[in-house]
Amino acid sequence: MDEIARSLQEMPLQAAVVWCIGINIGLFILAIAFGELFVRLFRHRRITPPAAMLTWTEILLSISCVALNSIVMIIGVVLYKAGTVEILTNGPAWRVVLDVIVLLSVMDVAMYLLHRIAHIPGIYAVVHQTHHSYENPRPLTLFVLNPFEVLGFGSLWLLVISLYSSTAMGMTIYLALNLAFGTIGHLGVEPLPRRWNQSWTWWISTSTFHAGHHTSLETNFGFYTLIWDYLLGTLDAEAQD
Numbered sequence: 001m002d003e004i005a006r007s008l009q010e011m012p013l014q015a016a017v018v019w020c021i022g023i024n025i026g027l028f029i030l031a032i033a034f035g036e037l038f039v040r041l042f043r044h045r046r047i048t049p050p051a052a053m054l055t056w057t058e059i060l061l062s063i064s065c066v067a068l069n070s071i072v073m074i075i076g077v078v079l080y081k082a083g084t085v086e087i088l089t090n091g092p093a094w095r096v097v098l099d100v101i102v103l104l105s106v107m108d109v110a111m112y113l114l115h116r117i118a119h120i121p122g123i124y125a126v127v128h129q130t131h132h133s134y135e136n137p138r139p140l141t142l143f144v145l146n147p148f149e150v151l152g153f154g155s156l157w158l159l160v161i162s163l164y165s166s167t168a169m170g171m172t173i174y175l176a177l178n179l180a181f182g183t184i185g186h187l188g189v190e191p192l193p194r195r196w197n198q199s200w201t202w203w204i205s206t207s208t209f210h211a212g213h214h215t216s217l218e219t220n221f222g223f224y225t226l227i228w229d230y231l232l233g234t235l236d237a238e239a240q241d
């Protein structure tokens with residue numbers, strides 16, 4: 001990862017643009033492939049009815065999401081080249097662990113708050129209703145987002161990495177976890193055993209947890225943890241059972 005960060009710094013912008021688009025298309029294919037594989041492997045553990053027939057709206061919104069995510073990444077590379085975003089290379093292992101914890105924690109609280117704001121009537125209709133048009137999610141639903149929403153989360157990410165210098169590896173692990181949580185949240189099946197929710201891991205977001213948000217718009221706003229839903233009274237405890 002350090003090597004990639006260093007070569008991005010020296011890469012001409014045009015090549016970096018191609019690189020960003022390629023990475024985003026690759027991650028999209030990876031998320032859909034793993035998601036669909038899990039849906040098939042755990043089809044006996046459905047938590048929502050199967051999603052309706054795929055529509056062109058979903059396909060077009062997903063393409064726009066991947067395109068906008070690529071643009072956000074390109075802006076990130078430009079900010080990195082300009083020195084606004086600092087990416088540390090050769091960081092020790094403890095620093096990588098710290099970066100993952102910091103990025104997950106900061107993004108968890110900030111995205112919880114942004115998600116609550118996105119549900120305020122008026123804002124909801126413009127920004128977030130698109131995603132909630134799909135009550136029964138499928139892996140693709142992760143990418144079926146209103147362009148304003150994609151840019152909102154993208155801007156938050158750029159702000160966070162402009163303020164916090166992370167190691168390249170820490171940032172990569174965070175982004176991989178973010179994609180994994182997003183994919184898991186839209187499976188429509190629950191791959192984890194029931195005892196997961198009864199152990200110390202109960203506070204980590206699961207497929208059932210986010211499916212609960214798609215069913216009831218008043219609860220389960222968190223992305224990685226249930227902590228903020230628990231503290232701010234929006235947790236639907238039954239949604240984790």
Ligand SMILES: [Zn+2]
Nearest residue numbers: 115128132213
């Ligand atoms: Zn929502």
Ligand SMILES: [Zn+2]
Nearest residue numbers: 131186210214
């Ligand atoms: Zn969702």
